[in-house]
Amino acid sequence: MGQETKVRTGARAVMEVLQAEGVELVFGYPGGAVLPLYHELAQTSIHHILVRQEQNAVHAASGYARTSGRTGVCFATSGPGATNLVTGIATAYMDSVPVVIFTGQVPTSMVGSDAFQETDITGITIPITKHNYLVKDVEELPRIVKEAFYIASTGRPGPVLVDIPKDVALAPCQAPIPEKVELRGYKPTYHGHPGQLRALARLLKESRRPLLFAGGGVIASGAEGYLQELAEKIQAPVATSLTGLGAFPEDTPLSLGMVGLHGKPCANHAVMECDLLVGLGVRFDDRVTGAIEKFAPRARIAHVDIDPAEIGKNVRVDLPLVGDISCVLKELLALVEPAEHPEWLERIKILRNNYPLTYGRGGEVRPQWVIERLGEMTRGRAIIATDVGQHQMWAALFYGYTEPRTFISSCGLGTMGYGLPAAIGAALARPDRQVWLITGDGSLQMSMAELGTAIEQGISLKVLLFNNQSLAMVRQLQHFYYEGRYTAIKFTGNPDFVRLAECYGATGLRIAKQEEVVPALARAMQEDGITLIECLISEEEMVYPMVLNGAALNEMLLPE
Amino acid sequence: MDTVFGIPGGAVLPLYHELAASGIRHILTRHEQAAAHAAEGYARATGRPGVCIATSGPGATNLVTGIADAYMDSIPIVAITGQVGVAMIGHDSFQEADITGITLPITKANYLVKNIRDLAATIHEAFYVATTGRPGPVLVDIPKDITTQRAAFHYPPKLRLPGYRSRVEPHALQVAQAAAAILAAEKPLLFIGGGVITSGAHEEVRQLAEEQDIPVIMSMMGKGAFPETHPLFIGMVGMHGTVAANYAVCETDLIIGVGVRFDDRVTGKIEAFAPRAKIIHIDIDAAEIGKVVPAHIPIVADARQALQAILARLPEKKEHPAWRQKIKVWQDEHPLRYDECGLKPQYVIEELYRLTEGRAVIATDVGQHQMWAVQYYPVERPRSFLSSCGLGTMGFGVPAAMGAAIARPGETVVAITGDGSFQMNIQELATLSHYRIPVKIILLNNGYLGMVRQWQEFFFERRYAYSEMGGNPDFVKVAEAYRLPARRVTTREEVVPALEEALATDGPYLVEALIDREENVFPMVPPGGTLNKMVTGGRQ
Amino acid sequence: MKRTLSVLVENRPGVLTRVAGLFSRRGYNIDSLAVGRTENPTISRMTIVVDGDEQIIEQVCKQLNKLIDVIKLSDITDDPHVGRELMLIKVNADPAVRGEIMQIVDIFRARIVDIARNSLIIEATGDADKIDALENSLRPFGIREVVRTGKIAMLRGAKTKGMEASGDGTGD
Ligand SMILES: Cc1ncc(C[n+]2csc(CCOP(=O)(O)OP(=O)(O)O)c2C)c(N)n1
Ligand SMILES: Cc1ncc(C[n+]2csc(CCOP(=O)(O)OP(=O)(O)O)c2C)c(N)n1
Ligand SMILES: [Mg+2]
């Protein structure tokens, strides 16, 4: 071996790659099998955030990644440490978030013997990772770690797991960090096929009622600028999916907002009336399309995505185009002529007026109203992390997002408990920004211990908790589909959340009246550290619009 | 089946709809992982299968740790998960996760039911497989549209499982060999594990030990399979075993392993394990035999049946006075001990033992406190010490205690936990509060991931990388925010009154003890070390 | 519709699990799967016969292609190719019927590879139709056991479905 190759432990080599990749922080939880990595981590300048449960390490890494656009990193030990990651990994996988996860493993000689804290985590996570590795030879470690970062962050991003047996981490390693990643089985397509691009330009030209439909892929590829340019150039309205919130500023006239089972009325109507639907980095998930055979009945569908497997998976596609959204839009902009669609935009205006987003009767404090105030007071510029439930939908509908990477939410897997750790990751990624968590009493309890992490890290975070003493989204389903037989949704043992916040050293405020809302929000905006505002709301509140199973997107239930 | 633990969600709502009408009790936990651990606690405390229910996607993935835990400790639980509709499977649909694929390595069996006609038979089979042979977790994934369809209910009278054999008779020849070996041994040792408890063989173990005068050691899973106050009992073996037990393993000429796995935490360095001994290995799972240590006399059978067969071939009693004496000397020379100044965790547990007269059901979390609980709370009865042994899952303790308290009403159930572990499922205080489940929580707070810190102290140059818990809340106030009574103790004198109050109070209670922060667990065999090379007490 | 896919994969542990897991997870039906090393020891070839409509086959191919360990995939159903399967079949063969069996074996150009007192093992290779036909012809004698490998396939002529046709993914 050449003299310049230095020998260091595998664990040390991992740190070298992390530093070369520019990793500045990792989220994790130590334990026996991963101690060699921790031992070396403590010698680097990389900041470590000790969470309270491993699940939240992945969620926090994912919140960090979504907010910053960089790859999130987390560490956990073998066995229970690794299995605790599973929900976080699945959540990141469904939303295509780049995270690299390092797990300790029992020594290679014991792998397969059901040793203490041994779990086949690479086997378990095959269905929920973009790729994973069990490292058996320390000389492969630098290459594998580098590959992991490359795979996680390129193409369609996603989680990659690297499982490192303890003896491998401790073994001497000579291999240098490779200069380049060479993977003969992995080659994402970035540039659009010229013929297909021309075809799309033609479709756009022919269309009289075009609709651009933007999803998480737009944000992942940083294509929001091109999207805005295109929308304005051809005067096409833009709707988004849940993950696409923020890809297009909602305070502009061409914006329609979110489409889907709880989509905005005018966006849903527009989908049903358009003659060309251009899906950009969307999955046409079942939550978006409603009854698939009734989806966009008058439209030709063009689908642009970096993942060829998404195209044609759920809806029939008239024009498939594989590529990175930024590349494709840039190339497309050169091919399209400016256009105007006055009739279509007029029709949109009518839809908007006829079907405004409203909310019906409810309790004293209306969650929708609270979120609207929050949107105004922060001018749509805060970073909003959410949990899963009714509050998630209200946060999606009523805030008004203006920038990408400001809506951080578990969309594909719908994981309760995601919010708080994701918000912590977001706050660490963007200390310059106000970060709000909008959560529910059921969801917050799933990861509430992370308040301790937030305090320990000294971050500034505002928590807006809608407490309806129930799993109200489930209650809503039981209301509509199960004869109002409300089962297992009522929380009688809920803690006093304000006192609880105070136990952790946070500020707690409770709101029970409408006039208390604005002052409380204002106070939270002033304050550093953690402020929790508990809004007591009625469990009978419903999320509207609502498209029932089997209905088309424009057959929405609306509040009276 | 009288109780299930779970959390509802879209895909599992049809089941909940029927559950509400069924009369089966449902305990709504605050996180699905706790539902799985509670089901485990229920099963560990009773021997009956525990059941947990979760929705598709995140609900299902949240069960994974509990399932893996049950798998490692061979605990019968049945996990029922909702799944997206059959037609949507494979499309990355909303809240779709391939939970049967994910749990393949950690279930005894799992099923994705794609046809309503198979549903009843599958559920039946799931319970059968979970509880027979070597028990373990079984998962049944039921797409939403399957549960809303109707079908004539027919519970199949007989299952057809050609690939599954749950009962095996002990082989007569091997039984004879075992009996002969026992008669010939001069320094025999009974080594008992979880399999003794599963098969209900504790009486047979006792009979064999007493009649043949054989000292007994146990794995952590074996705790409760033999009365720990019995004169023949030497203690737990392995990394944090007693000195006498570990010495005995090094000297013995015959190990009768019953329902044990010879896990690496038990054996230490494998080549140096029981170097002079012949090994009889009784286990219902043929794959365990010879997996880690070679067995000279393998017996694949239910532990109870095997022991009965062996006992039948051992007519006369025997005594091993010299061997007993040798062990006695080790025991006298190396008792468990700790430094008495300050507030020591060992003291708290000893007092708990005294006040509950050793009759409580103990559930532990994972860390130093777990080992102290093993060492200082001797138990007499099977199914009264519940701990995550194979997977070592922090966060197991409180939900497992919850399941045990529900399964065994009227008994004192205590969760012994640490500040790190407690926070992993701290939200379950709400469940305790909601149902007033009478779990007494003893929180041994050292402000550290203590076991990790101990390892770093001994094996990583005292570099305490991220093992200190900053940002811990005021746990007493936290409990109070959940409307649970709670008390903190900071001195030795406060311990007994606090424990007394906890035990005298109806319903749940939390005692937080601020213990000596850098107390260590001794003895300790370094990982991969030889059992008789232990680090014992006293800081330099 | 049955399609034959020829898939080059990294020769690494776990690759088969990834492929098999993909099929079960997404609800695709595998008819047969055969795997073995290629002329390059770091690469294995899987020959997979799948059943499904056009849309499903398209998804199968795209999803397989996404696996990092899948280097190259071709659907060779419509290309002229040689497809073969190997079968071992154990049939009852009293001396009285042996002659008859041997005739059948000859017709199918199969071979007898083991003889016991009243049974024979026959080895046959061929495409699935031929193998099926042989099995059917032997059925009247009483089949004791059948072992089949699943199909393997190679393009006819000088063309190959090897590495040179595919691009190497590189990045920095
Ligand atoms: C981990 C997990 N378990 C179960 C569900 C199913 N589920 C979806 S929404 C919901 C209720 C959420 O309650 P809460 O957080 O209080 O929000 P709310 O609907 O009351 O606003 C549940 C249980 C889920 N999404 N994630
Ligand atoms: C889920 C999980 N993550 C990590 C570990 C590794 N681990 C083993 S013991 C321990 C420390 C436990 O701390 P605590 O509960 O405070 O108990 P103590 O050792 O301080 O008594 C850790 C982190 C584990 N066993 N389980
Ligand atoms: Mg709620």
Ligand SMILES: [Mg+2]
């Ligand atoms: Mg501790």
